[in-house]
Amino acid sequence: MAAPRRARPSVDPCVEPFAADLLDLDALTAAYTGAAAVIVQLPLDFAADGVRQAATVLAALAKSGVPRAVFSTGGGIPPAEPIGVPFVDARVRLAAGLPGAVPLASVVGPASTYLENLAADWSRTIVHEHGELRYPLPPDLPNPWVAAGDLGAAVVELLTAPAAARLVAGPSALTGPEVAAEIEAATGRRVRWQTITPPEYARMLAPHLGEVAAAGIAAVYEHPAPPPDPALVVPGRTTVRAWAAGQDWAAGR
Known part of the structure; x- marks a missing residue:
């Protein structure tokens, strides 16, 4: 196996990045060796062999002797058993195997949808040009939208105060129209909520x-996950209005 290829220099002089194939055990082991902790997040790739990637990551963690690891799922806590969908089953495999690979293991994810989805390329332009938040959620569903920064803060906390599992929620649950009103208040532009179907969302993306x-x-919105275990949920600090005030809502960047 090839040694890990050094990636382009980071803007942060304290960071030493490496590029390594998630299917390359030797490369991952070399990248992990000597680390005080590893934060793992599988790629958002529905075509990749994620189950094999998860197995390779677990083997590299164990082989390198990393003392602690945090798995950021990118979604909720994975189910206990595989469901036959590789994208999900990869996360099941990684979450289940992590405690056996490192002495201190944590799994963390958002308790709900990311606020960043509303300001991503596929959404921001529509907000800018049409004043609409188009999203595949019912308008009357209270949803504790999560800021990615709050999830990042939870990951950092887990590096020093490990817990087996944690879900991060927004500080309050808002309906679709309430989210639109908060963004309108933050930006000074007219914003209204528009519920769309999952196929319509796919065409946006x-x-x-x-x-x-x-x-x-x-497809995730076709079959919503059950409510998270309240015992695992911790609230973040970032309100929708504060988050929206920090975004660039221009149509093109």
Whole structure:
């Protein structure tokens, strides 16, 4: 196996990045060796062999002797058993195997949808040009939207105060129209909520993420996950209005 290829220099002089194939055990082991902790997040790739990637990551963690690891799922806590969908089963495999690979293991994810979805390329332009938040959630569903920064803060906390599992929620649950009103208050532009179907959402995403990823993401909204275990949920600090005030809502960047 090839040694890990050093990636381009980071803007942060304290960071030493490496590029390594998630299927390359030797490369991952070399990248992990000597680390005080590893934060793992599998790629948002519905076509990749994620189950094999998860197995390789677990083997590299064990082989390198990393003392602690945090698995950031990118979604909720994975189910206990595989469901036959590789994208999900990879996360099941990684979450289940992590305690056996490192002495201190944590799994963390958002308790709900990311606020960043509302300001991503596929959404921001529509907000800018049409004043609409188009999203595949019922308008009257209270949803504790999560800021990615709050999830990042939870990951940092888990590096020093490990817990087996944690879900991060927004500080309050808001309906679709309430979210639109908060963004309107933060930006001074007219914003209204528009519920769309998962297939319509896939068509929004496809030009930016590709057909496969768009269909995979939209399928999540076809079959919503059950409510998270309240015992695992911790509230973040970032309100929708504060988050929206820090975004660039221009149509093109």
